[in-house]
Amino acid sequence: MPPSEDHEITLELFRNRPELARKVAAEVFGLDMPDDLCWRMGPETVTNLAPQQITMDIALIGSSANSPRRAIIHEVQRKAGRADLERISYSWPEYVTSIRRRFQCPTTLIAMCPTPSIARRVGTPMKTGHPGFDLTVLAYSPHDLKPIVDTAEAQEWPEWVLLSSPAHADAEGTPVLEAVAAALQVTDEEYQGKYYDYVLARLTDAARHTLETIMMSDTYRPQSDWGRRLWSEGEAHGKAEGKAKGEAKALLAVLRSRGIEVSPEAADRITACADLDVLDVWLDKVALVERVEELFEGPTAG
Known part of the structure; x- marks a missing residue:
């Protein structure tokens, strides 16, 4: 099965910023990762003597004076069923030994998982069968x-913000989402739309609404064609939404001034309608109806 777009976008953040893997290894796991190394992408396939190719997600090589000193293999593992764990227990130890042999330096394998429970299962030691040689991812x-x-920190590490923000948006609130907007401002325009969708898809409805509001607000200053398009589309949507709310309010006022009973269900239907064409039809009919239900009859029901 080919990797999903979700899988690839996560890896893209590391491909675009190889130092991100070093930061994760050092800050999340407390590993000693020298900060004077120059990190670059390594091979994602390695050929064994068989010959047989093994394919990993990402290998990152940290070097100084053109000499490899550390290697990090970064995998994205979204499932932890029995078959998934068995498969990686055979392939991942080989990734480590292959990269270690090729670059002659200490090699670490880290894996990003969507939830803490999956991470715990993936982090269970993998038994190789050789005494003392088990791999703990x-x-x-x-x-x-x-x-x-x-x-400011968000603009220094936008990739970290995009990975971490969905997990903390509800607990930390608006500041986390403002950091997302700041991170997107310094992201290459080629990736902005994809990364924005990536974050939105992982937010709760409330957090998603807050982020969309921030992106459309006067405090957000788009600095790219993508941002300006997003802002202008949001501005137009906001104006249309405001007009729809005004027409719905006027419609309810006319109904009540004529003494027509408006049930809570009918009032909710009117106020929830965002289609200006439907609202215009209802406004044309409101002076003629005797019951609120008559508004909703006909080809334009809303």
């Missing part, structure tokens, strides 16, 4: 990444 979820609420 350093598995984490977005909940293990500290939330970033400072906009």
Whole structure:
């Protein structure tokens, strides 16, 4: 089965910023990761003598003076069923030994999982059968990444913000989502739309509404064509939404001034309608009806 877009977007953050893996290894797992190394993408396939290719998600190599000193393999593992765990128990130890042999340096395998429970299962030691040679994967979820609420820090580490914010948006509130907006401002326009969708898809309805409001607000200053399009579309939507609310309010006022009983269900239907064409039809009919239900009869029911 080919990797999902969700899987690939997560990896894209690490491909675009190889230092992100070092930051995760150091801050989440407390590993000694020298900060003077130059990190670059390593091979994602390795050929064994068989010959047989093994394919990993990402290998990142930290070097100094063109000499590899540390290697990090980063996997994205979204499931932890019995078959999934058995499969990775055979492949992941091989990833580590292959990269370690090729670059002659200490090699660490970390894995991002969508939830803490999956991370716990993936982090269970993998038995290789050789005494003392078991692989314990350093598995984490977005909940293990500290939330970033400072906009300056968000613009320094936008990839961290995009990975961590969905896990903390409800608990930390608006500052986390303002950090998302700040992070998107410094992201290459090629990726902004995808990353915005990536975050939105992981937020609760309340947090999603808050982020959308921030992105459309006067305090957000779009700095790219994508941001300006998003802002202008949101502004137009906001104006239409405001007009719809005004027409619904006027419609209810006319009904009540004529002494027509408006049930709570009918009032909710009118106030929830965002279609200006439907509201215009109802306004044209409101002076002629004797019951509120007559508004909803006919081809334009709303």
